[in-house]
Structures are given as C-alpha cells and as structure tokens.
Ligand SMILES: Nc1ncnc2c1ncn2[C@@H]1O[C@H](COP(=O)(O)OP(=O)(O)OP(=O)(O)O)[C@@H](O)[C@H]1O
C-alpha cells in the first residue's frame with residue numbers, strides 16, 4: 001500500500017461568516033426554542049442576537065458583529081420573514097456588505113449565494129445561463145441550464161445576496177421584478193418555471209453615493225423594504241467598532257502582536273469624525289470636508305496598515321509615524337482640493353493640540 005503524503009490544506013485568507021462563527025451559530029441554534037420561519041436555521045430573535053451579541057444561558061458568548069441601533073437589525077430580520085426583500089442602503093463603509101453576509105449566514109447557514117452587481121452584470125447572472133457545450137450536444141435541457149445563485153436560493157428556500165444593486169443596468173434589474181413579486185422564474189426555453197421554496201428571499205445592498213447611477217425603478221423599489229445603515233452615532237461607538245474589527249483582522253492576518261493601539265485608534269477616529277462633520281469636536285473651529293467619505297471601514301484599514309508597518313519595520317508599538325501616511329492617503333483623494341483641506345486641518349487643529357505633537361511632526365515629515 002502506498003501512502004500519499006497529504007499536505008495540510010493552506011489556511012483560508014478569509015473564511016465565510018458561517019465558517020468563522022460556526023461555534024456561535026451552533027450554540028445559538030441549540031438554545032433557540034422560538035418559532036422559526038420556514039427554512040430558517042434559527043428564529044428571528046436568534047438572528048438578531050447573533051448580530052448584536054449577548055451571553056447565552058449556557059454561558060456561550062456571542063460577539064457583536066454589528067454595532068448600532070438594535071431596532072434596525074430587528075426591522076431587517078423581520079423584513080426577511082415577509083414577502084418583501086431587504087435593501088441595505090448607506091454611505092460607503094457602513095457595514096452593508098458585512099451585515100448582509102452575517103444575516104444570510106445566520107438565516108440560511110450560508111452566505112455564498114452571491115451576485116456582485118456591476119455595470120456589466122447581465123441577466124444571466126440574475127436568472128440562469130447555459131452550458132454551451134451541453135446545449136449544442138444535447139439541445140436545451142435542465143442539465144444544460146446553469147442556475148444563478150438567485151435561482152439556487154429559490155430552489156432551496158435560502159437567502160441570496162445581491163451586492164451593489166444600483167450599479168446594475170436598469171433593464172437587467174427588472175429581471176428581479178417577477179422573481180420578487182411572483183416568486184417564480186420562468187424558463188421559456190424549457191417550457192417550465194422554477195417556483196421559489198418557502199424561506200427564499202433577497203438581501204440587496206446599495207451605496208448612497210451611487211444614487212442616480214442606475215436609480216431603482218419604482219416597480220422594483222416597492223418590492224424592497226429599505227433599511228438605511230447610518231454612520232456610527234458617537235465617537236465612542238466608532239472607536240468600539242474600529243477596535244473590535246482591528247483585533248479580528250489582526251488575528252486573521254496573523255500580524256505580530258502590537259500592543260494597545262488604543263491611543264492611535266482614538267486619534268484616527270477623532271480626525272475622521274471632525275473632517276466628516278466639518279467642525280472640531282469641541283465645536284470651536286469650522287473645517288472644510290474632504291471629497292472622500294472617510295468611512296469607519298477606512299479607519300479600520302488605516303490602523304491595520306499601521307500595525308503591519310510597526311510590527312515589521314518599527315519597534316512593535318503603534319506610533320504616530322505608522323499611521324500618518326495612511327491617514328493622509330485617506331483624506332487626500334483629490335490631490336488639489338483635498339490637499340488644501342488637509343493642510344488647513346493640520347495647521348489649524350493638529351498643530352494646536354499639544355498631545356498630538358508626535359503626529360504633527362510625522363505628518364510634516366511626509367508633506368516635506
Ligand atoms: N456599525 C458597524 N458595526 C460593525 N462593523 C462595522 C460598522 N460600520 C463599519 N463596520 C466595519 O467596516 C467594514 C466595512 O464594511 P462593509 O464592507 O460592509 O461596508 P459597505 O457598507 O458594504 O461599504 P461599500 O458601500 O463601500 O460597499 C467591515 O469590516 C465592518 O465590520
């Protein structure tokens with residue numbers, strides 16, 4: 001007998017939500033004795049608990065995934081149990097994609113029935129395509145049909161995800177109308193239709209800034225319940241989000257431990273919030289806002305970047321110099337207009353804060 005040397009599978013760069021949080025999902029399903037909508041793997045209560053975090057009666061800690069108003073998540077989850085689809089709307093970096101992934105992982109046990117919307121998305125990506133080799137050899141048959149993730153979700157009563165809905169051309173978007181109103185997908189080539197199993201629904205996401213690109217038709221809009229995800233309400237909430245995500249990302253990327261980055265997290269969040277709001281936190285100085293969004297997601301990557309710099313090229317402690325470059329890169333998206341905004345902020349605000357002198361120096365060094 002020969003033995004084949006099996007190399008261990010390489011660790012995944014980014015496991016799906018249902019993989020990363022398999023233990024939490026299992027524990028929740030085990031204690032969950034509330035009624036479950038057809039095909040759901042847990043009750044709406046358990047889904048909201050999974051998103052917002054809690055400690056279960058058996059002691060299992062459910063980590064918060066979404067930080068923000070509970071009511072929004074309740075509305076989102078309740079919508080998915082009705083015949084309306086869910087549209088998550090918001091400015092970039094407000095966790096629309098993140099929430100959509102976790103919702104489908106909790107409800108259907110899988111977040112992978114995903115269609116990425118782009119200006120090139122064709123109807124086949126929403127309905128079905130054909131395996132042309134088979135089609136030519138055997139003619140149209142069910143075996144030659146290549147189902148879209150949405151068609152697969154209809155068959156199994158699962159949640160399908162549709163990212164960036166408004167980037168999809170309007171005539172292609174309209175392929176969704178029959179699916180959402182009649183819950184069926186005709187396949188005229190085969191003289192048949194696929195009727196959705198109970199539990200099927202769609203979570204779409206769309207970016208506020210894209211509005212107007214391909215506005216949703218009113219026929220389609222009526223089939224969606226819209227939940228707007230806001231930017232974090234308070235500075236402490238935003239610090240909390242960034243801290244949590246940086247910790248998770250840092251351990252997923254196996255970055256060497258970088259001690260308490262709390263100071264720098266607070267500083268980055270403060271800078272982003274002040275520039276976004278166009279006024280300093282003490283309400284004294286009016287500021288110009290840069291053209292970019294300065295989202296929470298960007299704050300997370302500024303810190304993660306800084307941690308990699310400090311771990312590999314610095315002294316292992318996150319310092320102002322490790323984040324200055326990434327902060328400036330986030331603020332200055334438009335080289336002309338945003339440079340003015342940044343220079344004003346640097347000289348009028350950063351320079352005046354004694355405890356920020358390290359950061360001021362680091363920024364000046366980059367600006368030259
Ligand atoms: N309120 C929040 N709670 C938890 N995580 C958040 C929150 N806001 C932002 N994040 C984090 O920000 C990151 C980016 O979120 P995501 O990619 O889902 O944004 P998005 O709204 O889909 O943005 P885009 O419009 O650019 O697609 C994620 O890592 C997410 O964890």
Ligand SMILES: [Mg+2]
Pocket residue numbers: 096097098205
């Ligand atoms: Mg997104």
